[in-house]
Amino acid sequence: MLCxxxxxxxxxxxxxxxxxxxxxxxxxxxxxxxxxxxCRRLGIAVANAGEVFxxxxxxxxxxxxxxxxRKVSAADRYVRQGxxxxxxxxxxxxxxxxxxxxIVGLGSIGFLVAKRLEAFGCSILYNSRKxxxxxxxxxxxxxxxxxxxxDVLIICCGLNEQTQHMINRExxxxxxxxxxxxxxxRGAIIDEKELVQCLVQGEIGGAGLDxxxxxxxxxxxxxxxxxxxLSPHLAVFTPESFKALCDxxxxxxxxxxxxxxxxxxxxxx
Amino acid sequence: xxxIENVNIPSGxxxxxxxxxxxxxxxxxxxxxxxxxxxTFRLLDPIASAADEPHQDFLSRHAPSxxxxxxxxxxxxxxxxxxxxxxxxxxxxxxxxxDHIDLNECRRRGIAVTNAGSAFxxxxxxxxxxxxxxxxxRISAADRFVRSGSWPRKPEYPLGFKxxxxxxxIVGLGSIGSEVAKRxxxxxxxIAYNSRNKKPSAPYTYHANVCDLAVNSDVxxxxxxxxxxxxxxxxxxxxxALGKGGVIINVxRGALVDEKELVQYLTRGEIGGAGLDxxxxxxxxxxxxxxxxxxxLSPHRAVLTPxxxxxxxxxxxxxxxxxxxxxxxxxxxxxx
Numbered sequence: 001m002l003c004x005x006x007x008x009x010x011x012x013x014x015x016x017x018x019x020x021x022x023x024x025x026x027x028x029x030x031x032x033x034x035x036x037x038x039c040r041r042l043g044i045a046v047a048n049a050g051e052v053f054x055x056x057x058x059x060x061x062x063x064x065x066x067x068x069x070r071k072v073s074a075a076d077r078y079v080r081q082g083x084x085x086x087x088x089x090x091x092x093x094x095x096x097x098x099x100x101x102x103i104v105g106l107g108s109i110g111f112l113v114a115k116r117l118e119a120f121g122c123s124i125l126y127n128s129r130k131x132x133x134x135x136x137x138x139x140x141x142x143x144x145x146x147x148x149x150x151d152v153l154i155i156c157c158g159l160n161e162q163t164q165h166m167i168n169r170e171x172x173x174x175x176x177x178x179x180x181x182x183x184x185x186r187g188a189i190i191d192e193k194e195l196v197q198c199l200v201q202g203e204i205g206g207a208g209l210d211x212x213x214x215x216x217x218x219x220x221x222x223x224x225x226x227x228x229x230l231s232p233h234l235a236v237f238t239p240e241s242f243k244a245l246c247d248x249x250x251x252x253x254x255x256x257x258x259x260x261x262x263x264x265x266x267x268x269x
Numbered sequence: 270x271x272x273i274e275n276v277n278i279p280s281g282x283x284x285x286x287x288x289x290x291x292x293x294x295x296x297x298x299x300x301x302x303x304x305x306x307x308x309t310f311r312l313l314d315p316i317a318s319a320a321d322e323p324h325q326d327f328l329s330r331h332a333p334s335x336x337x338x339x340x341x342x343x344x345x346x347x348x349x350x351x352x353x354x355x356x357x358x359x360x361x362x363x364x365x366x367x368d369h370i371d372l373n374e375c376r377r378r379g380i381a382v383t384n385a386g387s388a389f390x391x392x393x394x395x396x397x398x399x400x401x402x403x404x405x406x407r408i409s410a411a412d413r414f415v416r417s418g419s420w421p422r423k424p425e426y427p428l429g430f431k432x433x434x435x436x437x438x439i440v441g442l443g444s445i446g447s448e449v450a451k452r453x454x455x456x457x458x459x460i461a462y463n464s465r466n467k468k469p470s471a472p473y474t475y476h477a478n479v480c481d482l483a484v485n486s487d488v489x490x491x492x493x494x495x496x497x498x499x500x501x502x503x504x505x506x507x508x509x510a511l512g513k514g515g516v517i518i519n520v521x522r523g524a525l526v527d528e529k530e531l532v533q534y535l536t537r538g539e540i541g542g543a544g545l546d547x548x549x550x551x552x553x554x555x556x557x558x559x560x561x562x563x564x565x566l567s568p569h570r571a572v573l574t575p576x577x578x579x580x581x582x583x584x585x586x587x588x589x590x591x592x593x594x595x596x597x598x599x600x601x602x603x604x605x
Binding site for chain 1: 299391392395396398399400402403405406408409411412413414415416418420421429430431432433434451452454455456457551552553554559565566567568569570574575576577
């Protein structure tokens with residue numbers, strides 16, 4: 001079966017109707033739309049987009065962050081409205097270098113984000129399911145603690161039962177009035193209602209969001225805020241990654257049908 | 270004690286000698302020094318007493334004791350000003366660029382000039398990368414798309430482009446250009462450059478002329494100083510060489526790019542996009558650009574962070590202190 005991240009949920013009801021199914025290939029990196037335990041129970045392998053998107057998503061995360069800190073989109077709006085002429089200079093941004101970046105989920109995307117931000121002079125901290133031995137960044141098991149120590153939180157993890165609404169009011173308050181949050185994972189990792197409250201009330205400094213709880217609906221309160229950058233879930237969208245994705249999907253299907261190992265199998269936890 | 274109408278004496282005993290050196294603040298009325306230097310220097314500001322005394326009279330009266338001046342932002346320093354200040358030996362600029370200072374006149378009169386050195390370099394480099402990411406991945410355009418409520422109604426949104434593997438041509442590999450290169454290497458870009466001189470220690474491909482650089486690049490990032498030689502260095506030949514998919518990022522000075530041609534090329538789709546922090550006649554921006562989604566417009570603020578202001582204040586203070594104690598200047602501009 002070939003599915004996408006935006007189709008119906010691959011749940012037991014669907015799997016029951018396909019008793020010969022042995023492989024689910026999804027076009028997304030995310031797996032929250034697939035009932036993994038049911039697949040494992042039925043002996044169905046799952047393959048996803050692997051790391052095909054990782055660089056583009058990492059680029060976007062950094063793009064959203066710099067845009068937010070240096071107010072690029074807000075300043076562009078300002079110029080297009082003719083305000084540079086009538087009102088003069090646009091307010092200061094904030095320097096990227098020297099900021100403490102808290103990465104939530106140090107998988108392939110999170111790691112690429114870290115490498116990019118290090119080139120700007122940022123310091124990296126992280127939270128992940130497990131500590132990663134191949135990096136020397138400070139590791140935090142508690143996400144509130146990570147938020148308290150960070151100027152920026154970047155959400156790079158997958159959505160599952162444990163991460164649903166993991167970024168709640170407590171975490172946002174720990175991040176603080178000067179802190180900013182970037183989400184390129186899944187909308188539901190953040191308690192969106194709380195996030196909007198915190199932004200509107202000035203409890204956090206700003207947000208760059210590529211994903212939302214109920215896409216394509218975006219909370220209207222955000223439209224008036226200049227300390228928010230909004231993106232219609234296209235962190236992966238470049239022609240180059242689409243081509244790479246195609247090659248990967250075809251590769252996985254060919255491997256399956258010739259009894260060879262899958263290119264990007266998902267490991268069941 | 271000389272006239273004290275706008276000279277601040279530090280608190281304490283009035284009879285205590287004020288040993289702070291005297292510095293003229295030279296500024297157009299709409300610019301102000303964005304930080305306080307009065308703890309270290311006695312500042313003379315003719316604009317502040319403009320109501321009481323015409324500018325020229327003020328300058329003439331204080332001229333004998335003015336050995337150093339700070340020029341704020343793009344406030345020009347030209348022969349007419351220098352004629353009024355025969356004791357002047359140092360011009361301290363508050364920007365990286367010095368195209369507003371008549372370097373030939375200064376050199377002729379034995380006046381040293383300093384600029385902001387590399388105080389701004391990281392912030393400008395960050396901003397250049399921000400503009401590039403925005404153009405490539407259409408961040409501002411997408412943000413507009415969402416805010417207009419279009420996302421639910423129009424599910425199709427044009428693709429951006431991958432940054433990794435793209436060939437970036439840097440025009441001017443000075444301190445800003447080097448910082449840009451360092452950042453883009455982390456994104457997997459391939460760096461080449463054109464500069465006045467080849468830099469033996471730079472690990473990037475050198476092209477002796479900008480057209481060659483453009484032919485071999487997907488992106489041009491303009492980071493050089495504006496001089497007679499670099500005026501309109503990005504002209505239609507360079508834009509043609511860069512080609513339809515090419516992107517231009519300008520964080521130098523507006524006049525480095527032939528703006529009229531650039532607008533034509535953009536509106537006709539003959540280059541792929543542009544990220545512009547500077548323009549030929551700021552704050553005027555060609556209106557044709559307002560409707561383009563492949564362009565990101567910025568009101569000349571690549572340096573604007575509180576941290577960079579602090580850095581500039583330090584550089585300017587250090588240069589002035591060095592001058593007044595006969596030590597070598599920190600960031601002197603070399604005359605060509």
